[in-house]
Amino acid sequence: MATFADSDSQRYANKAILAPMVRVGTLPMRMLALKYGADLVYTPEIIDKRIINATRRVNPETGIIEYITNGVTDLQIHPKEKPFLVFQMGTSDPEIALQAALAVQQDVSGIDVNCGCPKKFSIQGGMGAALLTNPARLKAILETLVAHCSVPVTCKIRLLDTDPDTLDLVRMIESTGVKALAVHCRTRDERPAQPAHWDRLKPIVDAVTTIPVIVNGDVFRYEDIARAKEITGASSVMIARGAQSNPSVFCSQGPANSHLVAQQYVAIALAIHNRFQNTKYTLMQMYPYTKSKEYQLLTRAKTNEALKVIFDLDEPFSVTVDQLRFCTVKDICRDAADHAMVKPDHAPQPKPARPRSPAEPSNVGPPTKQAKVAI
Numbered sequence: 001m002a003t004f005a006d007s008d009s010q011r012y013a014n015k016a017i018l019a020p021m022v023r024v025g026t027l028p029m030r031m032l033a034l035k036y037g038a039d040l041v042y043t044p045e046i047i048d049k050r051i052i053n054a055t056r057r058v059n060p061e062t063g064i065i066e067y068i069t070n071g072v073t074d075l076q077i078h079p080k081e082k083p084f085l086v087f088q089m090g091t092s093d094p095e096i097a098l099q100a101a102l103a104v105q106q107d108v109s110g111i112d113v114n115c116g117c118p119k120k121f122s123i124q125g126g127m128g129a130a131l132l133t134n135p136a137r138l139k140a141i142l143e144t145l146v147a148h149c150s151v152p153v154t155c156k157i158r159l160l161d162t163d164p165d166t167l168d169l170v171r172m173i174e175s176t177g178v179k180a181l182a183v184h185c186r187t188r189d190e191r192p193a194q195p196a197h198w199d200r201l202k203p204i205v206d207a208v209t210t211i212p213v214i215v216n217g218d219v220f221r222y223e224d225i226a227r228a229k230e231i232t233g234a235s236s237v238m239i240a241r242g243a244q245s246n247p248s249v250f251c252s253q254g255p256a257n258s259h260l261v262a263q264q265y266v267a268i269a270l271a272i273h274n275r276f277q278n279t280k281y282t283l284m285q286m287y288p289y290t291k292s293k294e295y296q297l298l299t300r301a302k303t304n305e306a307l308k309v310i311f312d313l314d315e316p317f318s319v320t321v322d323q324l325r326f327c328t329v330k331d332i333c334r335d336a337a338d339h340a341m342v343k344p345d346h347a348p349q350p351k352p353a354r355p356r357s358p359a360e361p362s363n364v365g366p367p368t369k370q371a372k373v374a375i
């Protein structure tokens with residue numbers, strides 16, 4: 001097991017990490033990932049200027065820390081999430097990046113710079129994967145953040161086309177004083193359907209010796225975590241789509257029933273006043289089979305009330321401000337899980353299993369007694 005002399009770097013070593021995911025990685029997903037065993041969770045990428053201009057408040061009703069711009073909540077943070085939470089920003093400018101980091105660092109334990117996003121919006125703005133080919137700018141951003149932030153700074157990159165170019169880049173990144181490096185093992189132009197190049201990570205791990213390297217790409221099951229570490233030599237593992245489908249991917253006892261997890265997701269989303277459109281979007285990512293009953297019902301759902309009906313939540317699960325302040329994230333999620341399971345009226349009669357298509361994984365289906373025990 002790799003250890004690192006620097007205590008901030010050590011906090012990123014030997015970890016299973018929820019990857020940054022725009023739209024999907026909002027608070028309910030992060031809470032569930034933590035409940036099921038993730039060691040660290042990243043916010044979705046937020047653009048530096050957006051967070052600078054946001055107003056911070058503690059929601060008096062829910063106790064959640066909120067960053068709001070023009071009435072839109074850009075970021076929700078659970079008051080007990082801070083030890084596990086990394087804020088990821090999109091940026092192209094050292095000074096603006098620093099302002100963004102200073103605006104949010106009181107609520108998080110790390111600041112990450114996204115150097116992997118291949119989208120047109122990011123590239124045109126000199127952000128994301130554009131930074132991979134602008135090392136001078138990236139160096140200035142990282143050095144500025146490292147010099148002035150009170151929390152560790154990290155960055156997440158993609159591979160360059162050749163190993164020598166990638167090695168030059170990662171050595172430069174290591175020299176800036178960042179505390180960890182996450183590598184999405186695809187190049188800028190490769191799509192998610194193309195296999196991640198775990199084989200290309202080993203030389204990077206060998207070259208970057210002072211900070212943990214985090215392997216990312218195609219880790220879909222708990223067993224893949226050990227396999228990815230063994231093959232690449234990376235210290236830690238970061239999971240995106242595997243957690244999007246079922247955030248219990250972090251659970252060492254195997255995945256929980258995915259319908260149960262979706263129920264828990266809804267219970268938590270309602271309790272913390274997650275935006276309906278966001279809740280619905282993320283749930284639809286959890287039901288990839290467009291012909292499934294849940295997917296069909298979700299496409300038509302227009303309100304939180306409809307979600308409660310689809311997911312069989314009679315009473316909304318509620319979290320008091322005191323609970324949020326004094327309970328752990330895991331406690332809240334366990335309560336939400338119990339709430340999702342315990343139905344005084346009809347708990348003893350489990351629903352009949354719905355027919356499964358042959359392609360559908362066997363853990364998809366209504367909650368079962370076994371699934372509850374597995375949590």
Ligand SMILES: Cc1cc2nc3c(=O)[nH]c(=O)nc-3n(C[C@H](O)[C@H](O)[C@H](O)COP(=O)(O)O)c2cc1C
Nearest residue numbers: 019020021022044045114184217218219239240241
């Ligand atoms: C819905 C979604 C949103 C994403 N948003 C971000 C993001 O905000 N920042 C980022 O660095 N990467 C983002 N990514 C990329 C993932 O973090 C990750 O690098 C990529 O999906 C490969 O990991 P995987 O094979 O485990 O999915 C996103 C991926 C998905 C599927």
